[in-house]
Amino acid sequence: MVQTTSGDGIRTLTLDRPDRRNALTSAALRDLEAAVEAATEPVLYLHGAGEAFCAGADLDEVQALDAASAESFAALGQRVARALESYDGAVVAGIDGAARGGGVELALACDIRVATPEATLAETGVKLGLFGAWGGTARLPEIVGTGEALDIALSGRTLDAETALRMGLVSRVTAEPRTVAEAVAAVDADALRVLKARIRDDADRETQEQREQQAFADLTAKRE
Structure with a gap:
């Protein structure tokens, strides 16, 4: 289901079940x-x-869940999203074609979301009497704001790539999303990791600034 390849500083993770999107x-x-x-x-x-x-999420599995297994399934999806978000490096989502529900939620956990012009995104769970529970209710308003998040989640409407770009749901629209990953892989790896950690830091401002100072000093020391 998940194929992996590696080269030129990039680990490619391919969700490989095209017959079920x-x-x-x-x-x-x-x-x-x-x-x-x-x-x-x-x-x-x-x-x-x-x-x-x-x-x-695979709807065949979702339809068979009871309350206990639903909670476990949500916890698993949340854990995967946190793994992407906390990865010690940059995570780029290349969104080509449809991203729905949990697919959107996994993309939200990535650092950079790049869509092709043909991409569409939607949180359609509300139409099924459910919602995506892989951390999306927290990340979506953080990324697009509460108003836009409510519009997207409560309506279940489908967004095209340009609309998603205007909302900030995706970072860029390009025919070849992988080129963004390649450009990021070309920068200094140590600085990349430090910058992600600093920008993702949710400590209070004073603590963040102290950590920023130390990180800058550490990177400078590596250049001496």
């Missing part, structure tokens, strides 16, 4: 988590095989 089962989520944890490259590039990025 790369919908994720519990087993696939565990495979993705293991692939992220095993990676050591400065850049992870996450994308989908075929004509979709990721349709989200």
Whole structure:
């Protein structure tokens, strides 16, 4: 379900279930988590095989869940999203085709989201009497603001790439998302990791500034 390749500072993670638009089962989520944890490259590039990025959770599995297993399934998805978010390096999502539900949520956990002109994104769970529970209700308003997050989640509407760009849901729109990962992989790996850690830091401002000073000094020392 998750294929991995490595080269030129990039670990490519391919969601490889094109006949189901790369919908994720519990087993696939565990495979993705293991692939992220095993990676050591400065850049992870996450994308989908075929004509979709990721349709989200596998609905056949979701329909069979009871309350207890639903909680476990949500916890697993949240754990995978945290693994992407906390990866010691940059994580780039290449969104080509459809991203739905959990697919959007995994993309939200990535550092840079790059869409092709053909990409579409939607949180469609509300139409099924559910919602994506892989951390999206926290990350979506952080990224696009509360108003836009409510619009996206409560309506379940589908966004094209340009609309997603205007909202800040994606960072760029380009025909070849992988070129962004390649450009990021070309920068200094130590500085890349430090910058991600600093920007992701959620400590109070004074603590962040102290850590920033130390990180700058540490990088400077490596150049001496």
